[in-house]
Amino acid sequence: MTTQQHSTRTVASQLRSARARPVAPSGPRRGLGVGELRLDGGFWGALQETNARATLQHCLDWMEQLGWLGNFDRVAEGVTGGERPGWQFSDSEVYKLLEALAWEYGRTGDPAVDALLGKVVDRVAAAQDEDGYLNTCFGHAGQAGRYTDLSTGHELYVTGHLLQAAVARVRTIGRAGGEDTLVDVARRAADHVCREFGAEGRGADGQPGICGHPEIELGLAELGRALDEPRYTEQARLFVERRGHGSLAPIALLSPAYFQDDVPVRDADVWRGHAVRALYLAAGSVDVAVDTEDDDLRAAVERQWTRSVERRTYLTGGMGSRHQDEGFGDDWELPPDRAYCETCAGVASVMVSWRLLLATGEVRYADLIERTLYNVVATSPRADGRAFFYANPLQQREPGADVRPDAVNPRAEGGVRAPWFDVSCCPTNVARTLSSWQAYAAFVEEVAGGGVVVSLAQYAAGDLRISVDDRDPGQGGGELALRVTTEYPHDGRIRVEVTAVPDRPVTLRLRVPHWADGATLTGPDGSATAVGPGWADAGTTLAHVAARGPAALTRRTENGESGPQATLALGDVVTLDLPVAPRLTWPDPRVDAVRGTVAVERGPLVLALESMDLPDGVLLDQVRLDPAVAPRAQGDGAVVRAAVVPLPGGGAGTPPFGSGGPGGAPEPTSDTGMPAALDLTLVPYHRWAERGPSTMRVFVPTARPEETR
């Protein structure tokens, strides 16, 4: 229904544009363009490479095989009667893949990726109705009517993902020289939504005028930014404001909190209900709040973030304590075995925190992003990029089954990564996140007085070429270039060399994570300074200092005083040393489900104890960790001292509770023939279950009762 208009622009400077980023709010801070950082292998570089090489095609192949792509063809051909493959929201997986392809092309300029994207876009475009409506499940012959099931139909949700894909496209190829097919399709779809759901449309007078699954809000807001269409932002605002008034038809057995229709966003204190929905809504609400300067709305989301993170978030950063509704639980309800921690909720949490980081500059948001990226997002894909976790529990009681590579799997079964799911939102969500990872690595902030601050938020080896040009960003010139050398998170040393300085002074800051007790920053002169958690000031480039050497300057510090300013010249090196020795992490006593246990972390990595790392004949249930013996590093994991305890016998014929004495467990002994004390290896949680089916624990009971209160 629309002819192919997209073109493959391969001008490197355009692709590397500072504009090529998923979130571009008004305000003083911007994230990196995906082309502003070239990763040099390492943790994220390897994941990104696997994503590019394997995952994108893997997703495309599955969606082709299952007919989810064919759904577009059938609409275009007008043959929509009969059974339709996939869930009502399967279009959104195609759109998330398009977004991933767009970032991948934006980052690499690989014409093959652009061509692949173009082929899919053409099939999508052909399915768009004349008036801009685009959905393969509703509104055509033999299908339910448009917007007849706002509670569960997911139509606006699906459209939101289309808009996000178009944002990636327009931000990576630019808008000069005419429109692109994907951008054009999205614009028409967004215009349709605005006509249909505008102030005078559906949703007026308290009638249902929102989607059961939030997502359209952030899609509209970002497309509005990308295309300079305030109408879209206004429509996003309407959607945010309309939610929380109980207008959506209830879903059987679920409460309105399931889709956050219980309380308006600006009145809520905590996230609740379906986690992905709550988080997409929060992300869209920040977008609206920032662009409309609605401080009340922004403060509401910050308040929700604070309570939800401090009381409803797992050690991994995972969110969602319940399988029941894929939802948040009550405060302190964080069972490790039934943790849902959907991969998509991890992605969505990063989206929220990133928006709040850009809105506030507060380091806690970057800290949570790191925790979530390493322990949820990176946990999902198998090493080969062709299988995924949907749920990410912190304890596996029974070994997961083997997965057949050709099977569509139930989504929430723990213990195995599966190639595809019946509801398969996670693979494409991982793909789009990995393909745009660079965007979250740093942000650039214009400060009062004409200064600019570059803050490194995530660490990875590579070359940054960051535009700090205050005239016309991304047009070359005015670049701060940095070469980051590190083996983080395996090693805690991050070496940053200044490889190009811009025309204007730029202050460089490095994030010291909240867990990094004892970090040091070593300046160009070799002097080491202890730095506490937060943003560590690494110095300011001086445009007129061409050669290395200290310069006496004054500057305004945060508390308004003046002081000497460290300088960074071309060739200068600053080194941040973060302590990544394994450490014990104790739960808050209100987290009942892990009382009497301790976890082990190593830098940003949560570690896990897997059954295959136990001696033969020892069960995970028998292990007690001795917290008096400090864990020591081994590879990316750790070695801990542990005891093996015998387990009570069975045969009582009663529930597993008795009056025989505390815990029913005898003291650790070697009666089982096992050593009473032995060393056990913990591995990074993000790689668990890769050596075959296993049982697993992140939180290990402690051997020392006096430690377990």
Place this chain on the structure above:
Amino acid sequence: MTTQQHSTRTVASQLRSARARPVAPSGPRRGLGVGELRLDGGFWGALQETNARATLQHCLDWMEQLGWLGNFDRVAEGVTGGERPGWQFSDSEVYKLLEALAWEYGRTGDPAVDALLGKVVDRVAAAQDEDGYLNTCFGHAGQAGRYTDLSTGHELYVTGHLLQAAVARVRTIGRAGGEDTLVDVARRAADHVCREFGAEGRGADGQPGICGHPEIELGLAELGRALDEPRYTEQARLFVERRGHGSLAPIALLSPAYFQDDVPVRDADVWRGHAVRALYLAAGSVDVAVDTEDDDLRAAVERQWTRSVERRTYLTGGMGSRHQDEGFGDDWELPPDRAYCETCAGVASVMVSWRLLLATGEVRYADLIERTLYNVVATSPRADGRAFFYANPLQQREPGADVRPDAVNPRAEGGVRAPWFDVSCCPTNVARTLSSWQAYAAFVEEVAGGGVVVSLAQYAAGDLRISVDDRDPGQGGGELALRVTTEYPHDGRIRVEVTAVPDRPVTLRLRVPHWADGATLTGPDGSATAVGPGWADAGTTLAHVAARGPAALTRRTENGESGPQATLALGDVVTLDLPVAPRLTWPDPRVDAVRGTVAVERGPLVLALESMDLPDGVLLDQVRLDPAVAPRAQGDGAVVRAAVVPLPGGGAGTPPFGSGGPGGAPEPTSDTGMPAALDLTLVPYHRWAERGPSTMRVFVPTARPEETR
């Protein structure tokens, strides 16, 4: 479609028949007829009275108001188009109420109850199709066709409850003098099922031929026994054997284990999937196994009982660890806060254990029945019998909301008893269990050599008149009469007086629960004997001993030896003293969710700590129980020594885990202005939440770290 045929038989001897019991397997053991025990108030007498006075009418009123009864009228009138009130299985609630009314009439002979039953039966009967099919949701104009959705349609499930109601009817009014409408309707429905699903019908050749929700199996088996129709038993056998082969169409997002279609009953080792389904299936399987002398099938259910009780059952006897599928969890997965412990699963567990008790005589089944009756079944109804718990969690984190008395409530919301639910299976299940409570109080066993043993399985004040006539049970004569005087469970003394002796020798046994460490039995001569858990022999009546006094006899003991036999003569009294002082109960160390906690029990009662019993300003999260101080009895509850600990501050901006030290909780102090040690009152769990919304815990963290391994 069937004229009214039922009649009201009020002959007391018939109503008190030994036949008037829900389960009557072949084999040597039978339970009490509901008329063989007249309760004299007490715990169960009061509940039964409330049930009779309030609950039965309450259920009827709700079903009338919601149109669930009207559904039968609409079918009878042929006006089935349009929206039908209630879920597809709402007919079953009507049938469970009919069963409750039948037992109530059988027990009391109250003609008003019989008349009420008759009115409902007439409306049901009028909706039966000519060929015996009876369902208000399928098979009529404007409805889906019969048996078009075996996975979720519940048609056979609904029929099973109809058959159970008819069993209650035929067993209480007898069959002499013609048929009864309810019995006739059930017979025609059962015949229809046999025609439709027989060996050559649906289900042949591996096609789906079972119901997604088991229940028909036990309905058919028991009606077969009641009406001497082996065809029905054979049909039940077919249903049991067909299950477990994956023939049922999958339900989205649920595995075949949800409805036990994953593994055949005789091959399974543990209960899994939806708890009520698993337990109804197990009950029906025992029925089939016993009547077909299929020891392999019986052993399979015993094996499943053992593992499921020892690893997947709560302290309360509650079953079902997951909200997700209302199902069993993995071994040791017993979270207190997210415990589902559906009331109906408690009822179903009693049904299974009772069948296994009759099949084996093993005391452990009676023990679990007691635990479940007191802590699940009795927990559900509010004191006034007009509101109910559907789920029975062992921890409430946030106070439940107030319930509006006129509202249909979501079923699984914790913390409040609600008058009715959208899925309202529990109120009628409680009603039919309470109205037939007598059936489970004792059983009568014919033993080798012509002897008979009467075993008291549950204790309640009242008069038992138990037929031990080996010629024609229930026809008068040959009665053992006992008067039980007790305030159990408030007090542990159970006094049993022999008030009539039969013509043949009868051995009386009293159950000593597994928790009763230190029980004593005092004989007619005043001599007290320590008795351990199990069946305590209280002596044998001697028909020819009319006056009190010892008699020298010999008898065969269990190990084949001969020895002197204690005698029981008319007027003799034996007294069982069970220790019901509050006791600490520790979890098996594999139950991760309650590590570092202890529960308090008092006799058969599980106790709970409710927030309203805390000093002002103290939160439940702050309480640490001191297990070194023995709890003491107070009312039906207990008083424990506890400490109040301050809680960690917030504001970290991270998930609730930190490296600051074990647990993050300081030592118990009085820094909060609270006493460091104080006495707290625990109440019986079955009465929690009756004083308004509260937070609650059964398992309380311990103050003494050395106790919490």
